[in-house]
Amino acid sequence: MATTIRDIARAAGVSVATASKGLNGKGRMRPETRQRILDTARDLDFRPNRNASSLTTGRTYTVGLLTRDGYGRFTPPLLGGVEDSLSVDTASLLLCDARRDAVRERHYLDVLAARRVDGLIVTGRATDPAPPLPRSLPFPVLYAYTTSSNPDDSSITVDDEHGGWLAARQLLRQGCRRIAHITGPVSVLAVRDRVVGARRALAEAGLELPDDLITYGPFAERTGFHAAQKLMANEQVDGIFCGSDQIGRGVADALGGIGVRIPDDVALVGFDNWTLIANATRPGLSSVDMNLYRLGRLAAESLLRAIDGTPEPGVRRLPCSLAIRASCPAPITDTTEWLDDSPLVPDA
Known part of the structure; x- marks a missing residue:
């Protein structure tokens, strides 16, 4: 015989109505009571009759x-x-x-x-x-x-603007003061929002992210590789915010090829926390996680x-939030920047 809700109620020591509310996440009850009902249902291998429930709930x-x-x-x-x-x-x-x-x-x-x-x-x-x-x-x-x-x-x-702010803040925490940004197509809203966030973080530190230190292109390793080569030939930077982990890996390859030490000479922060790419980058790529x-x-x-x-x-x-690796290893002191428990922020 299949387990019924009456069996659940009897074994959990509650009424049938309470068992039903506990199983369906309805009603007000003590958390331990609801958990006991759910544990009992699992132990008895309860399978709800959705046909019957559908007739009741629609x-x-x-x-x-x-x-x-x-x-x-x-x-x-x-x-x-x-x-x-x-x-x-x-x-x-x-x-x-x-x-x-x-x-x-x-x-x-x-x-x-x-x-x-x-x-x-x-x-x-x-x-x-x-x-x-x-x-x-x-x-x-x-x-x-x-x-x-x-x-x-x-x-x-x-919240891509918040992600850009986090990335720039981490580079600042590492001690970077001349920060460049290599990112995706300017037509993408997320790209523009991340620029706004990075500029806000730098402005809070009395610094700027000028247009000539921002490079737009496809979200690809080749974008990071070629942009980093050009950047290092013409500018003196000590930090690069990469608009994706793919771009970040390309940047790391380019810097390694010309003898630039990461993070000693130039620190890197990527975006997406694509662990397959971030962990394979040498050194491991610190990255913004979109949760x-x-x-x-x-x-x-x-x-x-x-x-x-x-x-x-x-x-x-x-x-x-941030995933910290060797490319920008400065320790985080503000736990809200790495714990995945921040509240949703409604648009104004």
Whole structure:
């Protein structure tokens, strides 16, 4: 016989109503009571009857995730956070990839509506505002990493300005005073936001980041390699903020090739904390972490609140943190710069 909620209640020493609230994350109860209910359910291998629950709640316990331009490098950590958060609600995730195709996107929206999903998370490869989905959809929508151009929609994204500020602050902490920036295309909103943040950090120290010390280009190792060679031939700098870890690895290769010691002569800080690249760089690359796993968790939690009737419109930004390695090893004294527990910051 399958374990029932009555079995859970009996074994946990609570009422059936309390067991139901504990399993569904509803109601007010002591944390230890809720945990006892969840532990009992796991020990008894409880499998909820979603058909019966759906009749009661009107939910299907399925959520869609639509990526508009393919599964990129940033998708797995964000997806992991979404899945882990939804698992608490025992909800399933349906993945859809529109591949920048409006017809395919419309098809997936129709499919998700036909499957009666409870809600939808929309993501993409860039934080730039994207055209919103139709507001006539029969389920709430939340934008994660990418943002909606409609301010009435709910969006959670990265605070790239804060990330740029962190990177420049770390270089200043290392003792750098002549800092350059090698980064991605100026057309990308995140690139422009990071420049603003870096300039703010330098201004707080009485320094500047002039335009002639900023190099824009593709997010690629070759960008960092060639820009660093040109920079060191014409300028005297002691710190470089790299707009991605790929760029940072290219910069490190170029500096090593001309005998510049890292971090003794020039310190480096990258962006993304792509551990595969950052750990393989010589020396290891200090990098700004966008906390994408936590962003995924927060996005799913916000969507679940919207499903329960409490949407959170507007754009909220998740602060970044630092991963310290040998390329810029100055110790951090402010724990808010590396602990992943900063609050979401709403746009003004």
